[in-house]
Amino acid sequence: MRTSGVLGATRGLGLHDHICWPYEDPEEFRARVLEFLADGLVLGQQCWYVSEGPTEVLTSHVAELGPALESGALRVVSVDETYGGATVTPAGQVATYAAATEAALAAGYAGLRVAAEATPMVRGDEALEAFCRYEHLVDRYMAGRPFAAMCAYNRAELPEAAIGELACMHPASGADAAPFRLYAASGDRVALDGELDLASRERFPRALDRVGLSAGTGPVVVEAAELEFIDHHAMFALARAAGGEVVLRTRHRAPARLAELVRVPGLRVEAE
Structure with a gap:
């Protein structure tokens, strides 16, 4: 079973889970990233922390998980490297993450887990719409393969209406994100x-x-x-x-x- 509903934290999520996490406080956001990635490491997944900013700064955000950084079980990856532009190509991005998941499995991991600060990918109506469509496509992939993701969005930079559009395409979300959620179930349901x-x-x-x-x-x-x-x-x-x-x-x-x-x-x- 995949986790669904409104959650108060990002811990305890499984190999196929997908959560939208709007935030206001950067420190609180980083705490949620750490608990989400730490759980993934315990489950044996390869973990990525994806965000905007200098590599050394991003690495400092997850320094608490230092041994995993040293072993390669945890990687710090830039938004540009991961998504390749200001507006995502939904099917192409799913293919990118699918290839990364298969590579992680081939390397002996239990799958892939990504904590992504995706605010830069949803600035503007066209980019927002493309990313909402991507969120469902990748959720459908997650339902069948061991890929889990935390998609974080900064409330200080995005209108609440945009966050609601994104949150409703996830099985799980933080509080006050969206009144409903529409997401992938088993098979084509x-x-x-x-x-x-x-x-x-x-x-x-x-x-x-x-x-x-x-x-x-x-x-x-x-x-x-x-x-x-x-x-x-x-x-x-x-x-x-x-x-x-x-x-x-x-x-x-x-x-x-x-x-x-x-x-x-x-x-x-x-x-x-």
């Missing part, structure tokens, strides 16, 4: 948790578009056991995005009753 109400009316359709739901030869299945609330606007948005039959699997009975009441075409709610 997606999962949905949190709350979908008036506050999500514009953001949820954009997130669905980035995921690219497709009915294909069978219904789209959305795993929503941890979804606390969904209104009829979100139900219609989900049905439109699927373009065919969509099954929402939830542990609550209220969505099933609401779907019967408003008669959303193509949507079936299964209350487990």
Whole structure:
């Protein structure tokens, strides 16, 4: 099982986990990086710390993990070297991390773990949109391969709306990041948790578009056991995005009753 929901720290995450961590205090951010990378080292993953700035300064941020730096189990990598430009190419960046994960496995590690301060990659509308799309593509890769990531964003440099767009594409996030999360589940399914109400009316359709739901030869299945609330606007948005039959699997009975009441075409709610 992948970790999902709102978390108060970055420790205890597994080989396939993916967390969005907005921050205000640089010292607090570095503490979260250390706990995230330290856990990865215990799990046997090769770890990268990716950020902007001089190598010697970045190395000082993780000096506490010195033995891992010396052995190569932990690397300090610049944003430019990792992402190669101001606007990411989503599929190309996933391929880059996939190759790095396979290289880590070939070297005897249990996979790859990256703590990335990605604020420089989301400055401007075009860069933000490309990175949001990348976040889902790489999340789908993580669901099946031992690659874990912490994506950090500086609240002092980014509008809160931009952080919300990014956070909702992750299975897990820090507090006050986004009211819902749409992310990769097993196979070609997606999962949905949190709350979908008036506050999500514009953001949820954009997130669905980035995921690219497709009915294909069978219904789209959305795993929503941890979804606390969904209104009829979100139900219609989900049905439109699927373009065919969509099954929402939830542990609550209220969505099933609401779907019967408003008669959303193509949507079936299964209350487990």
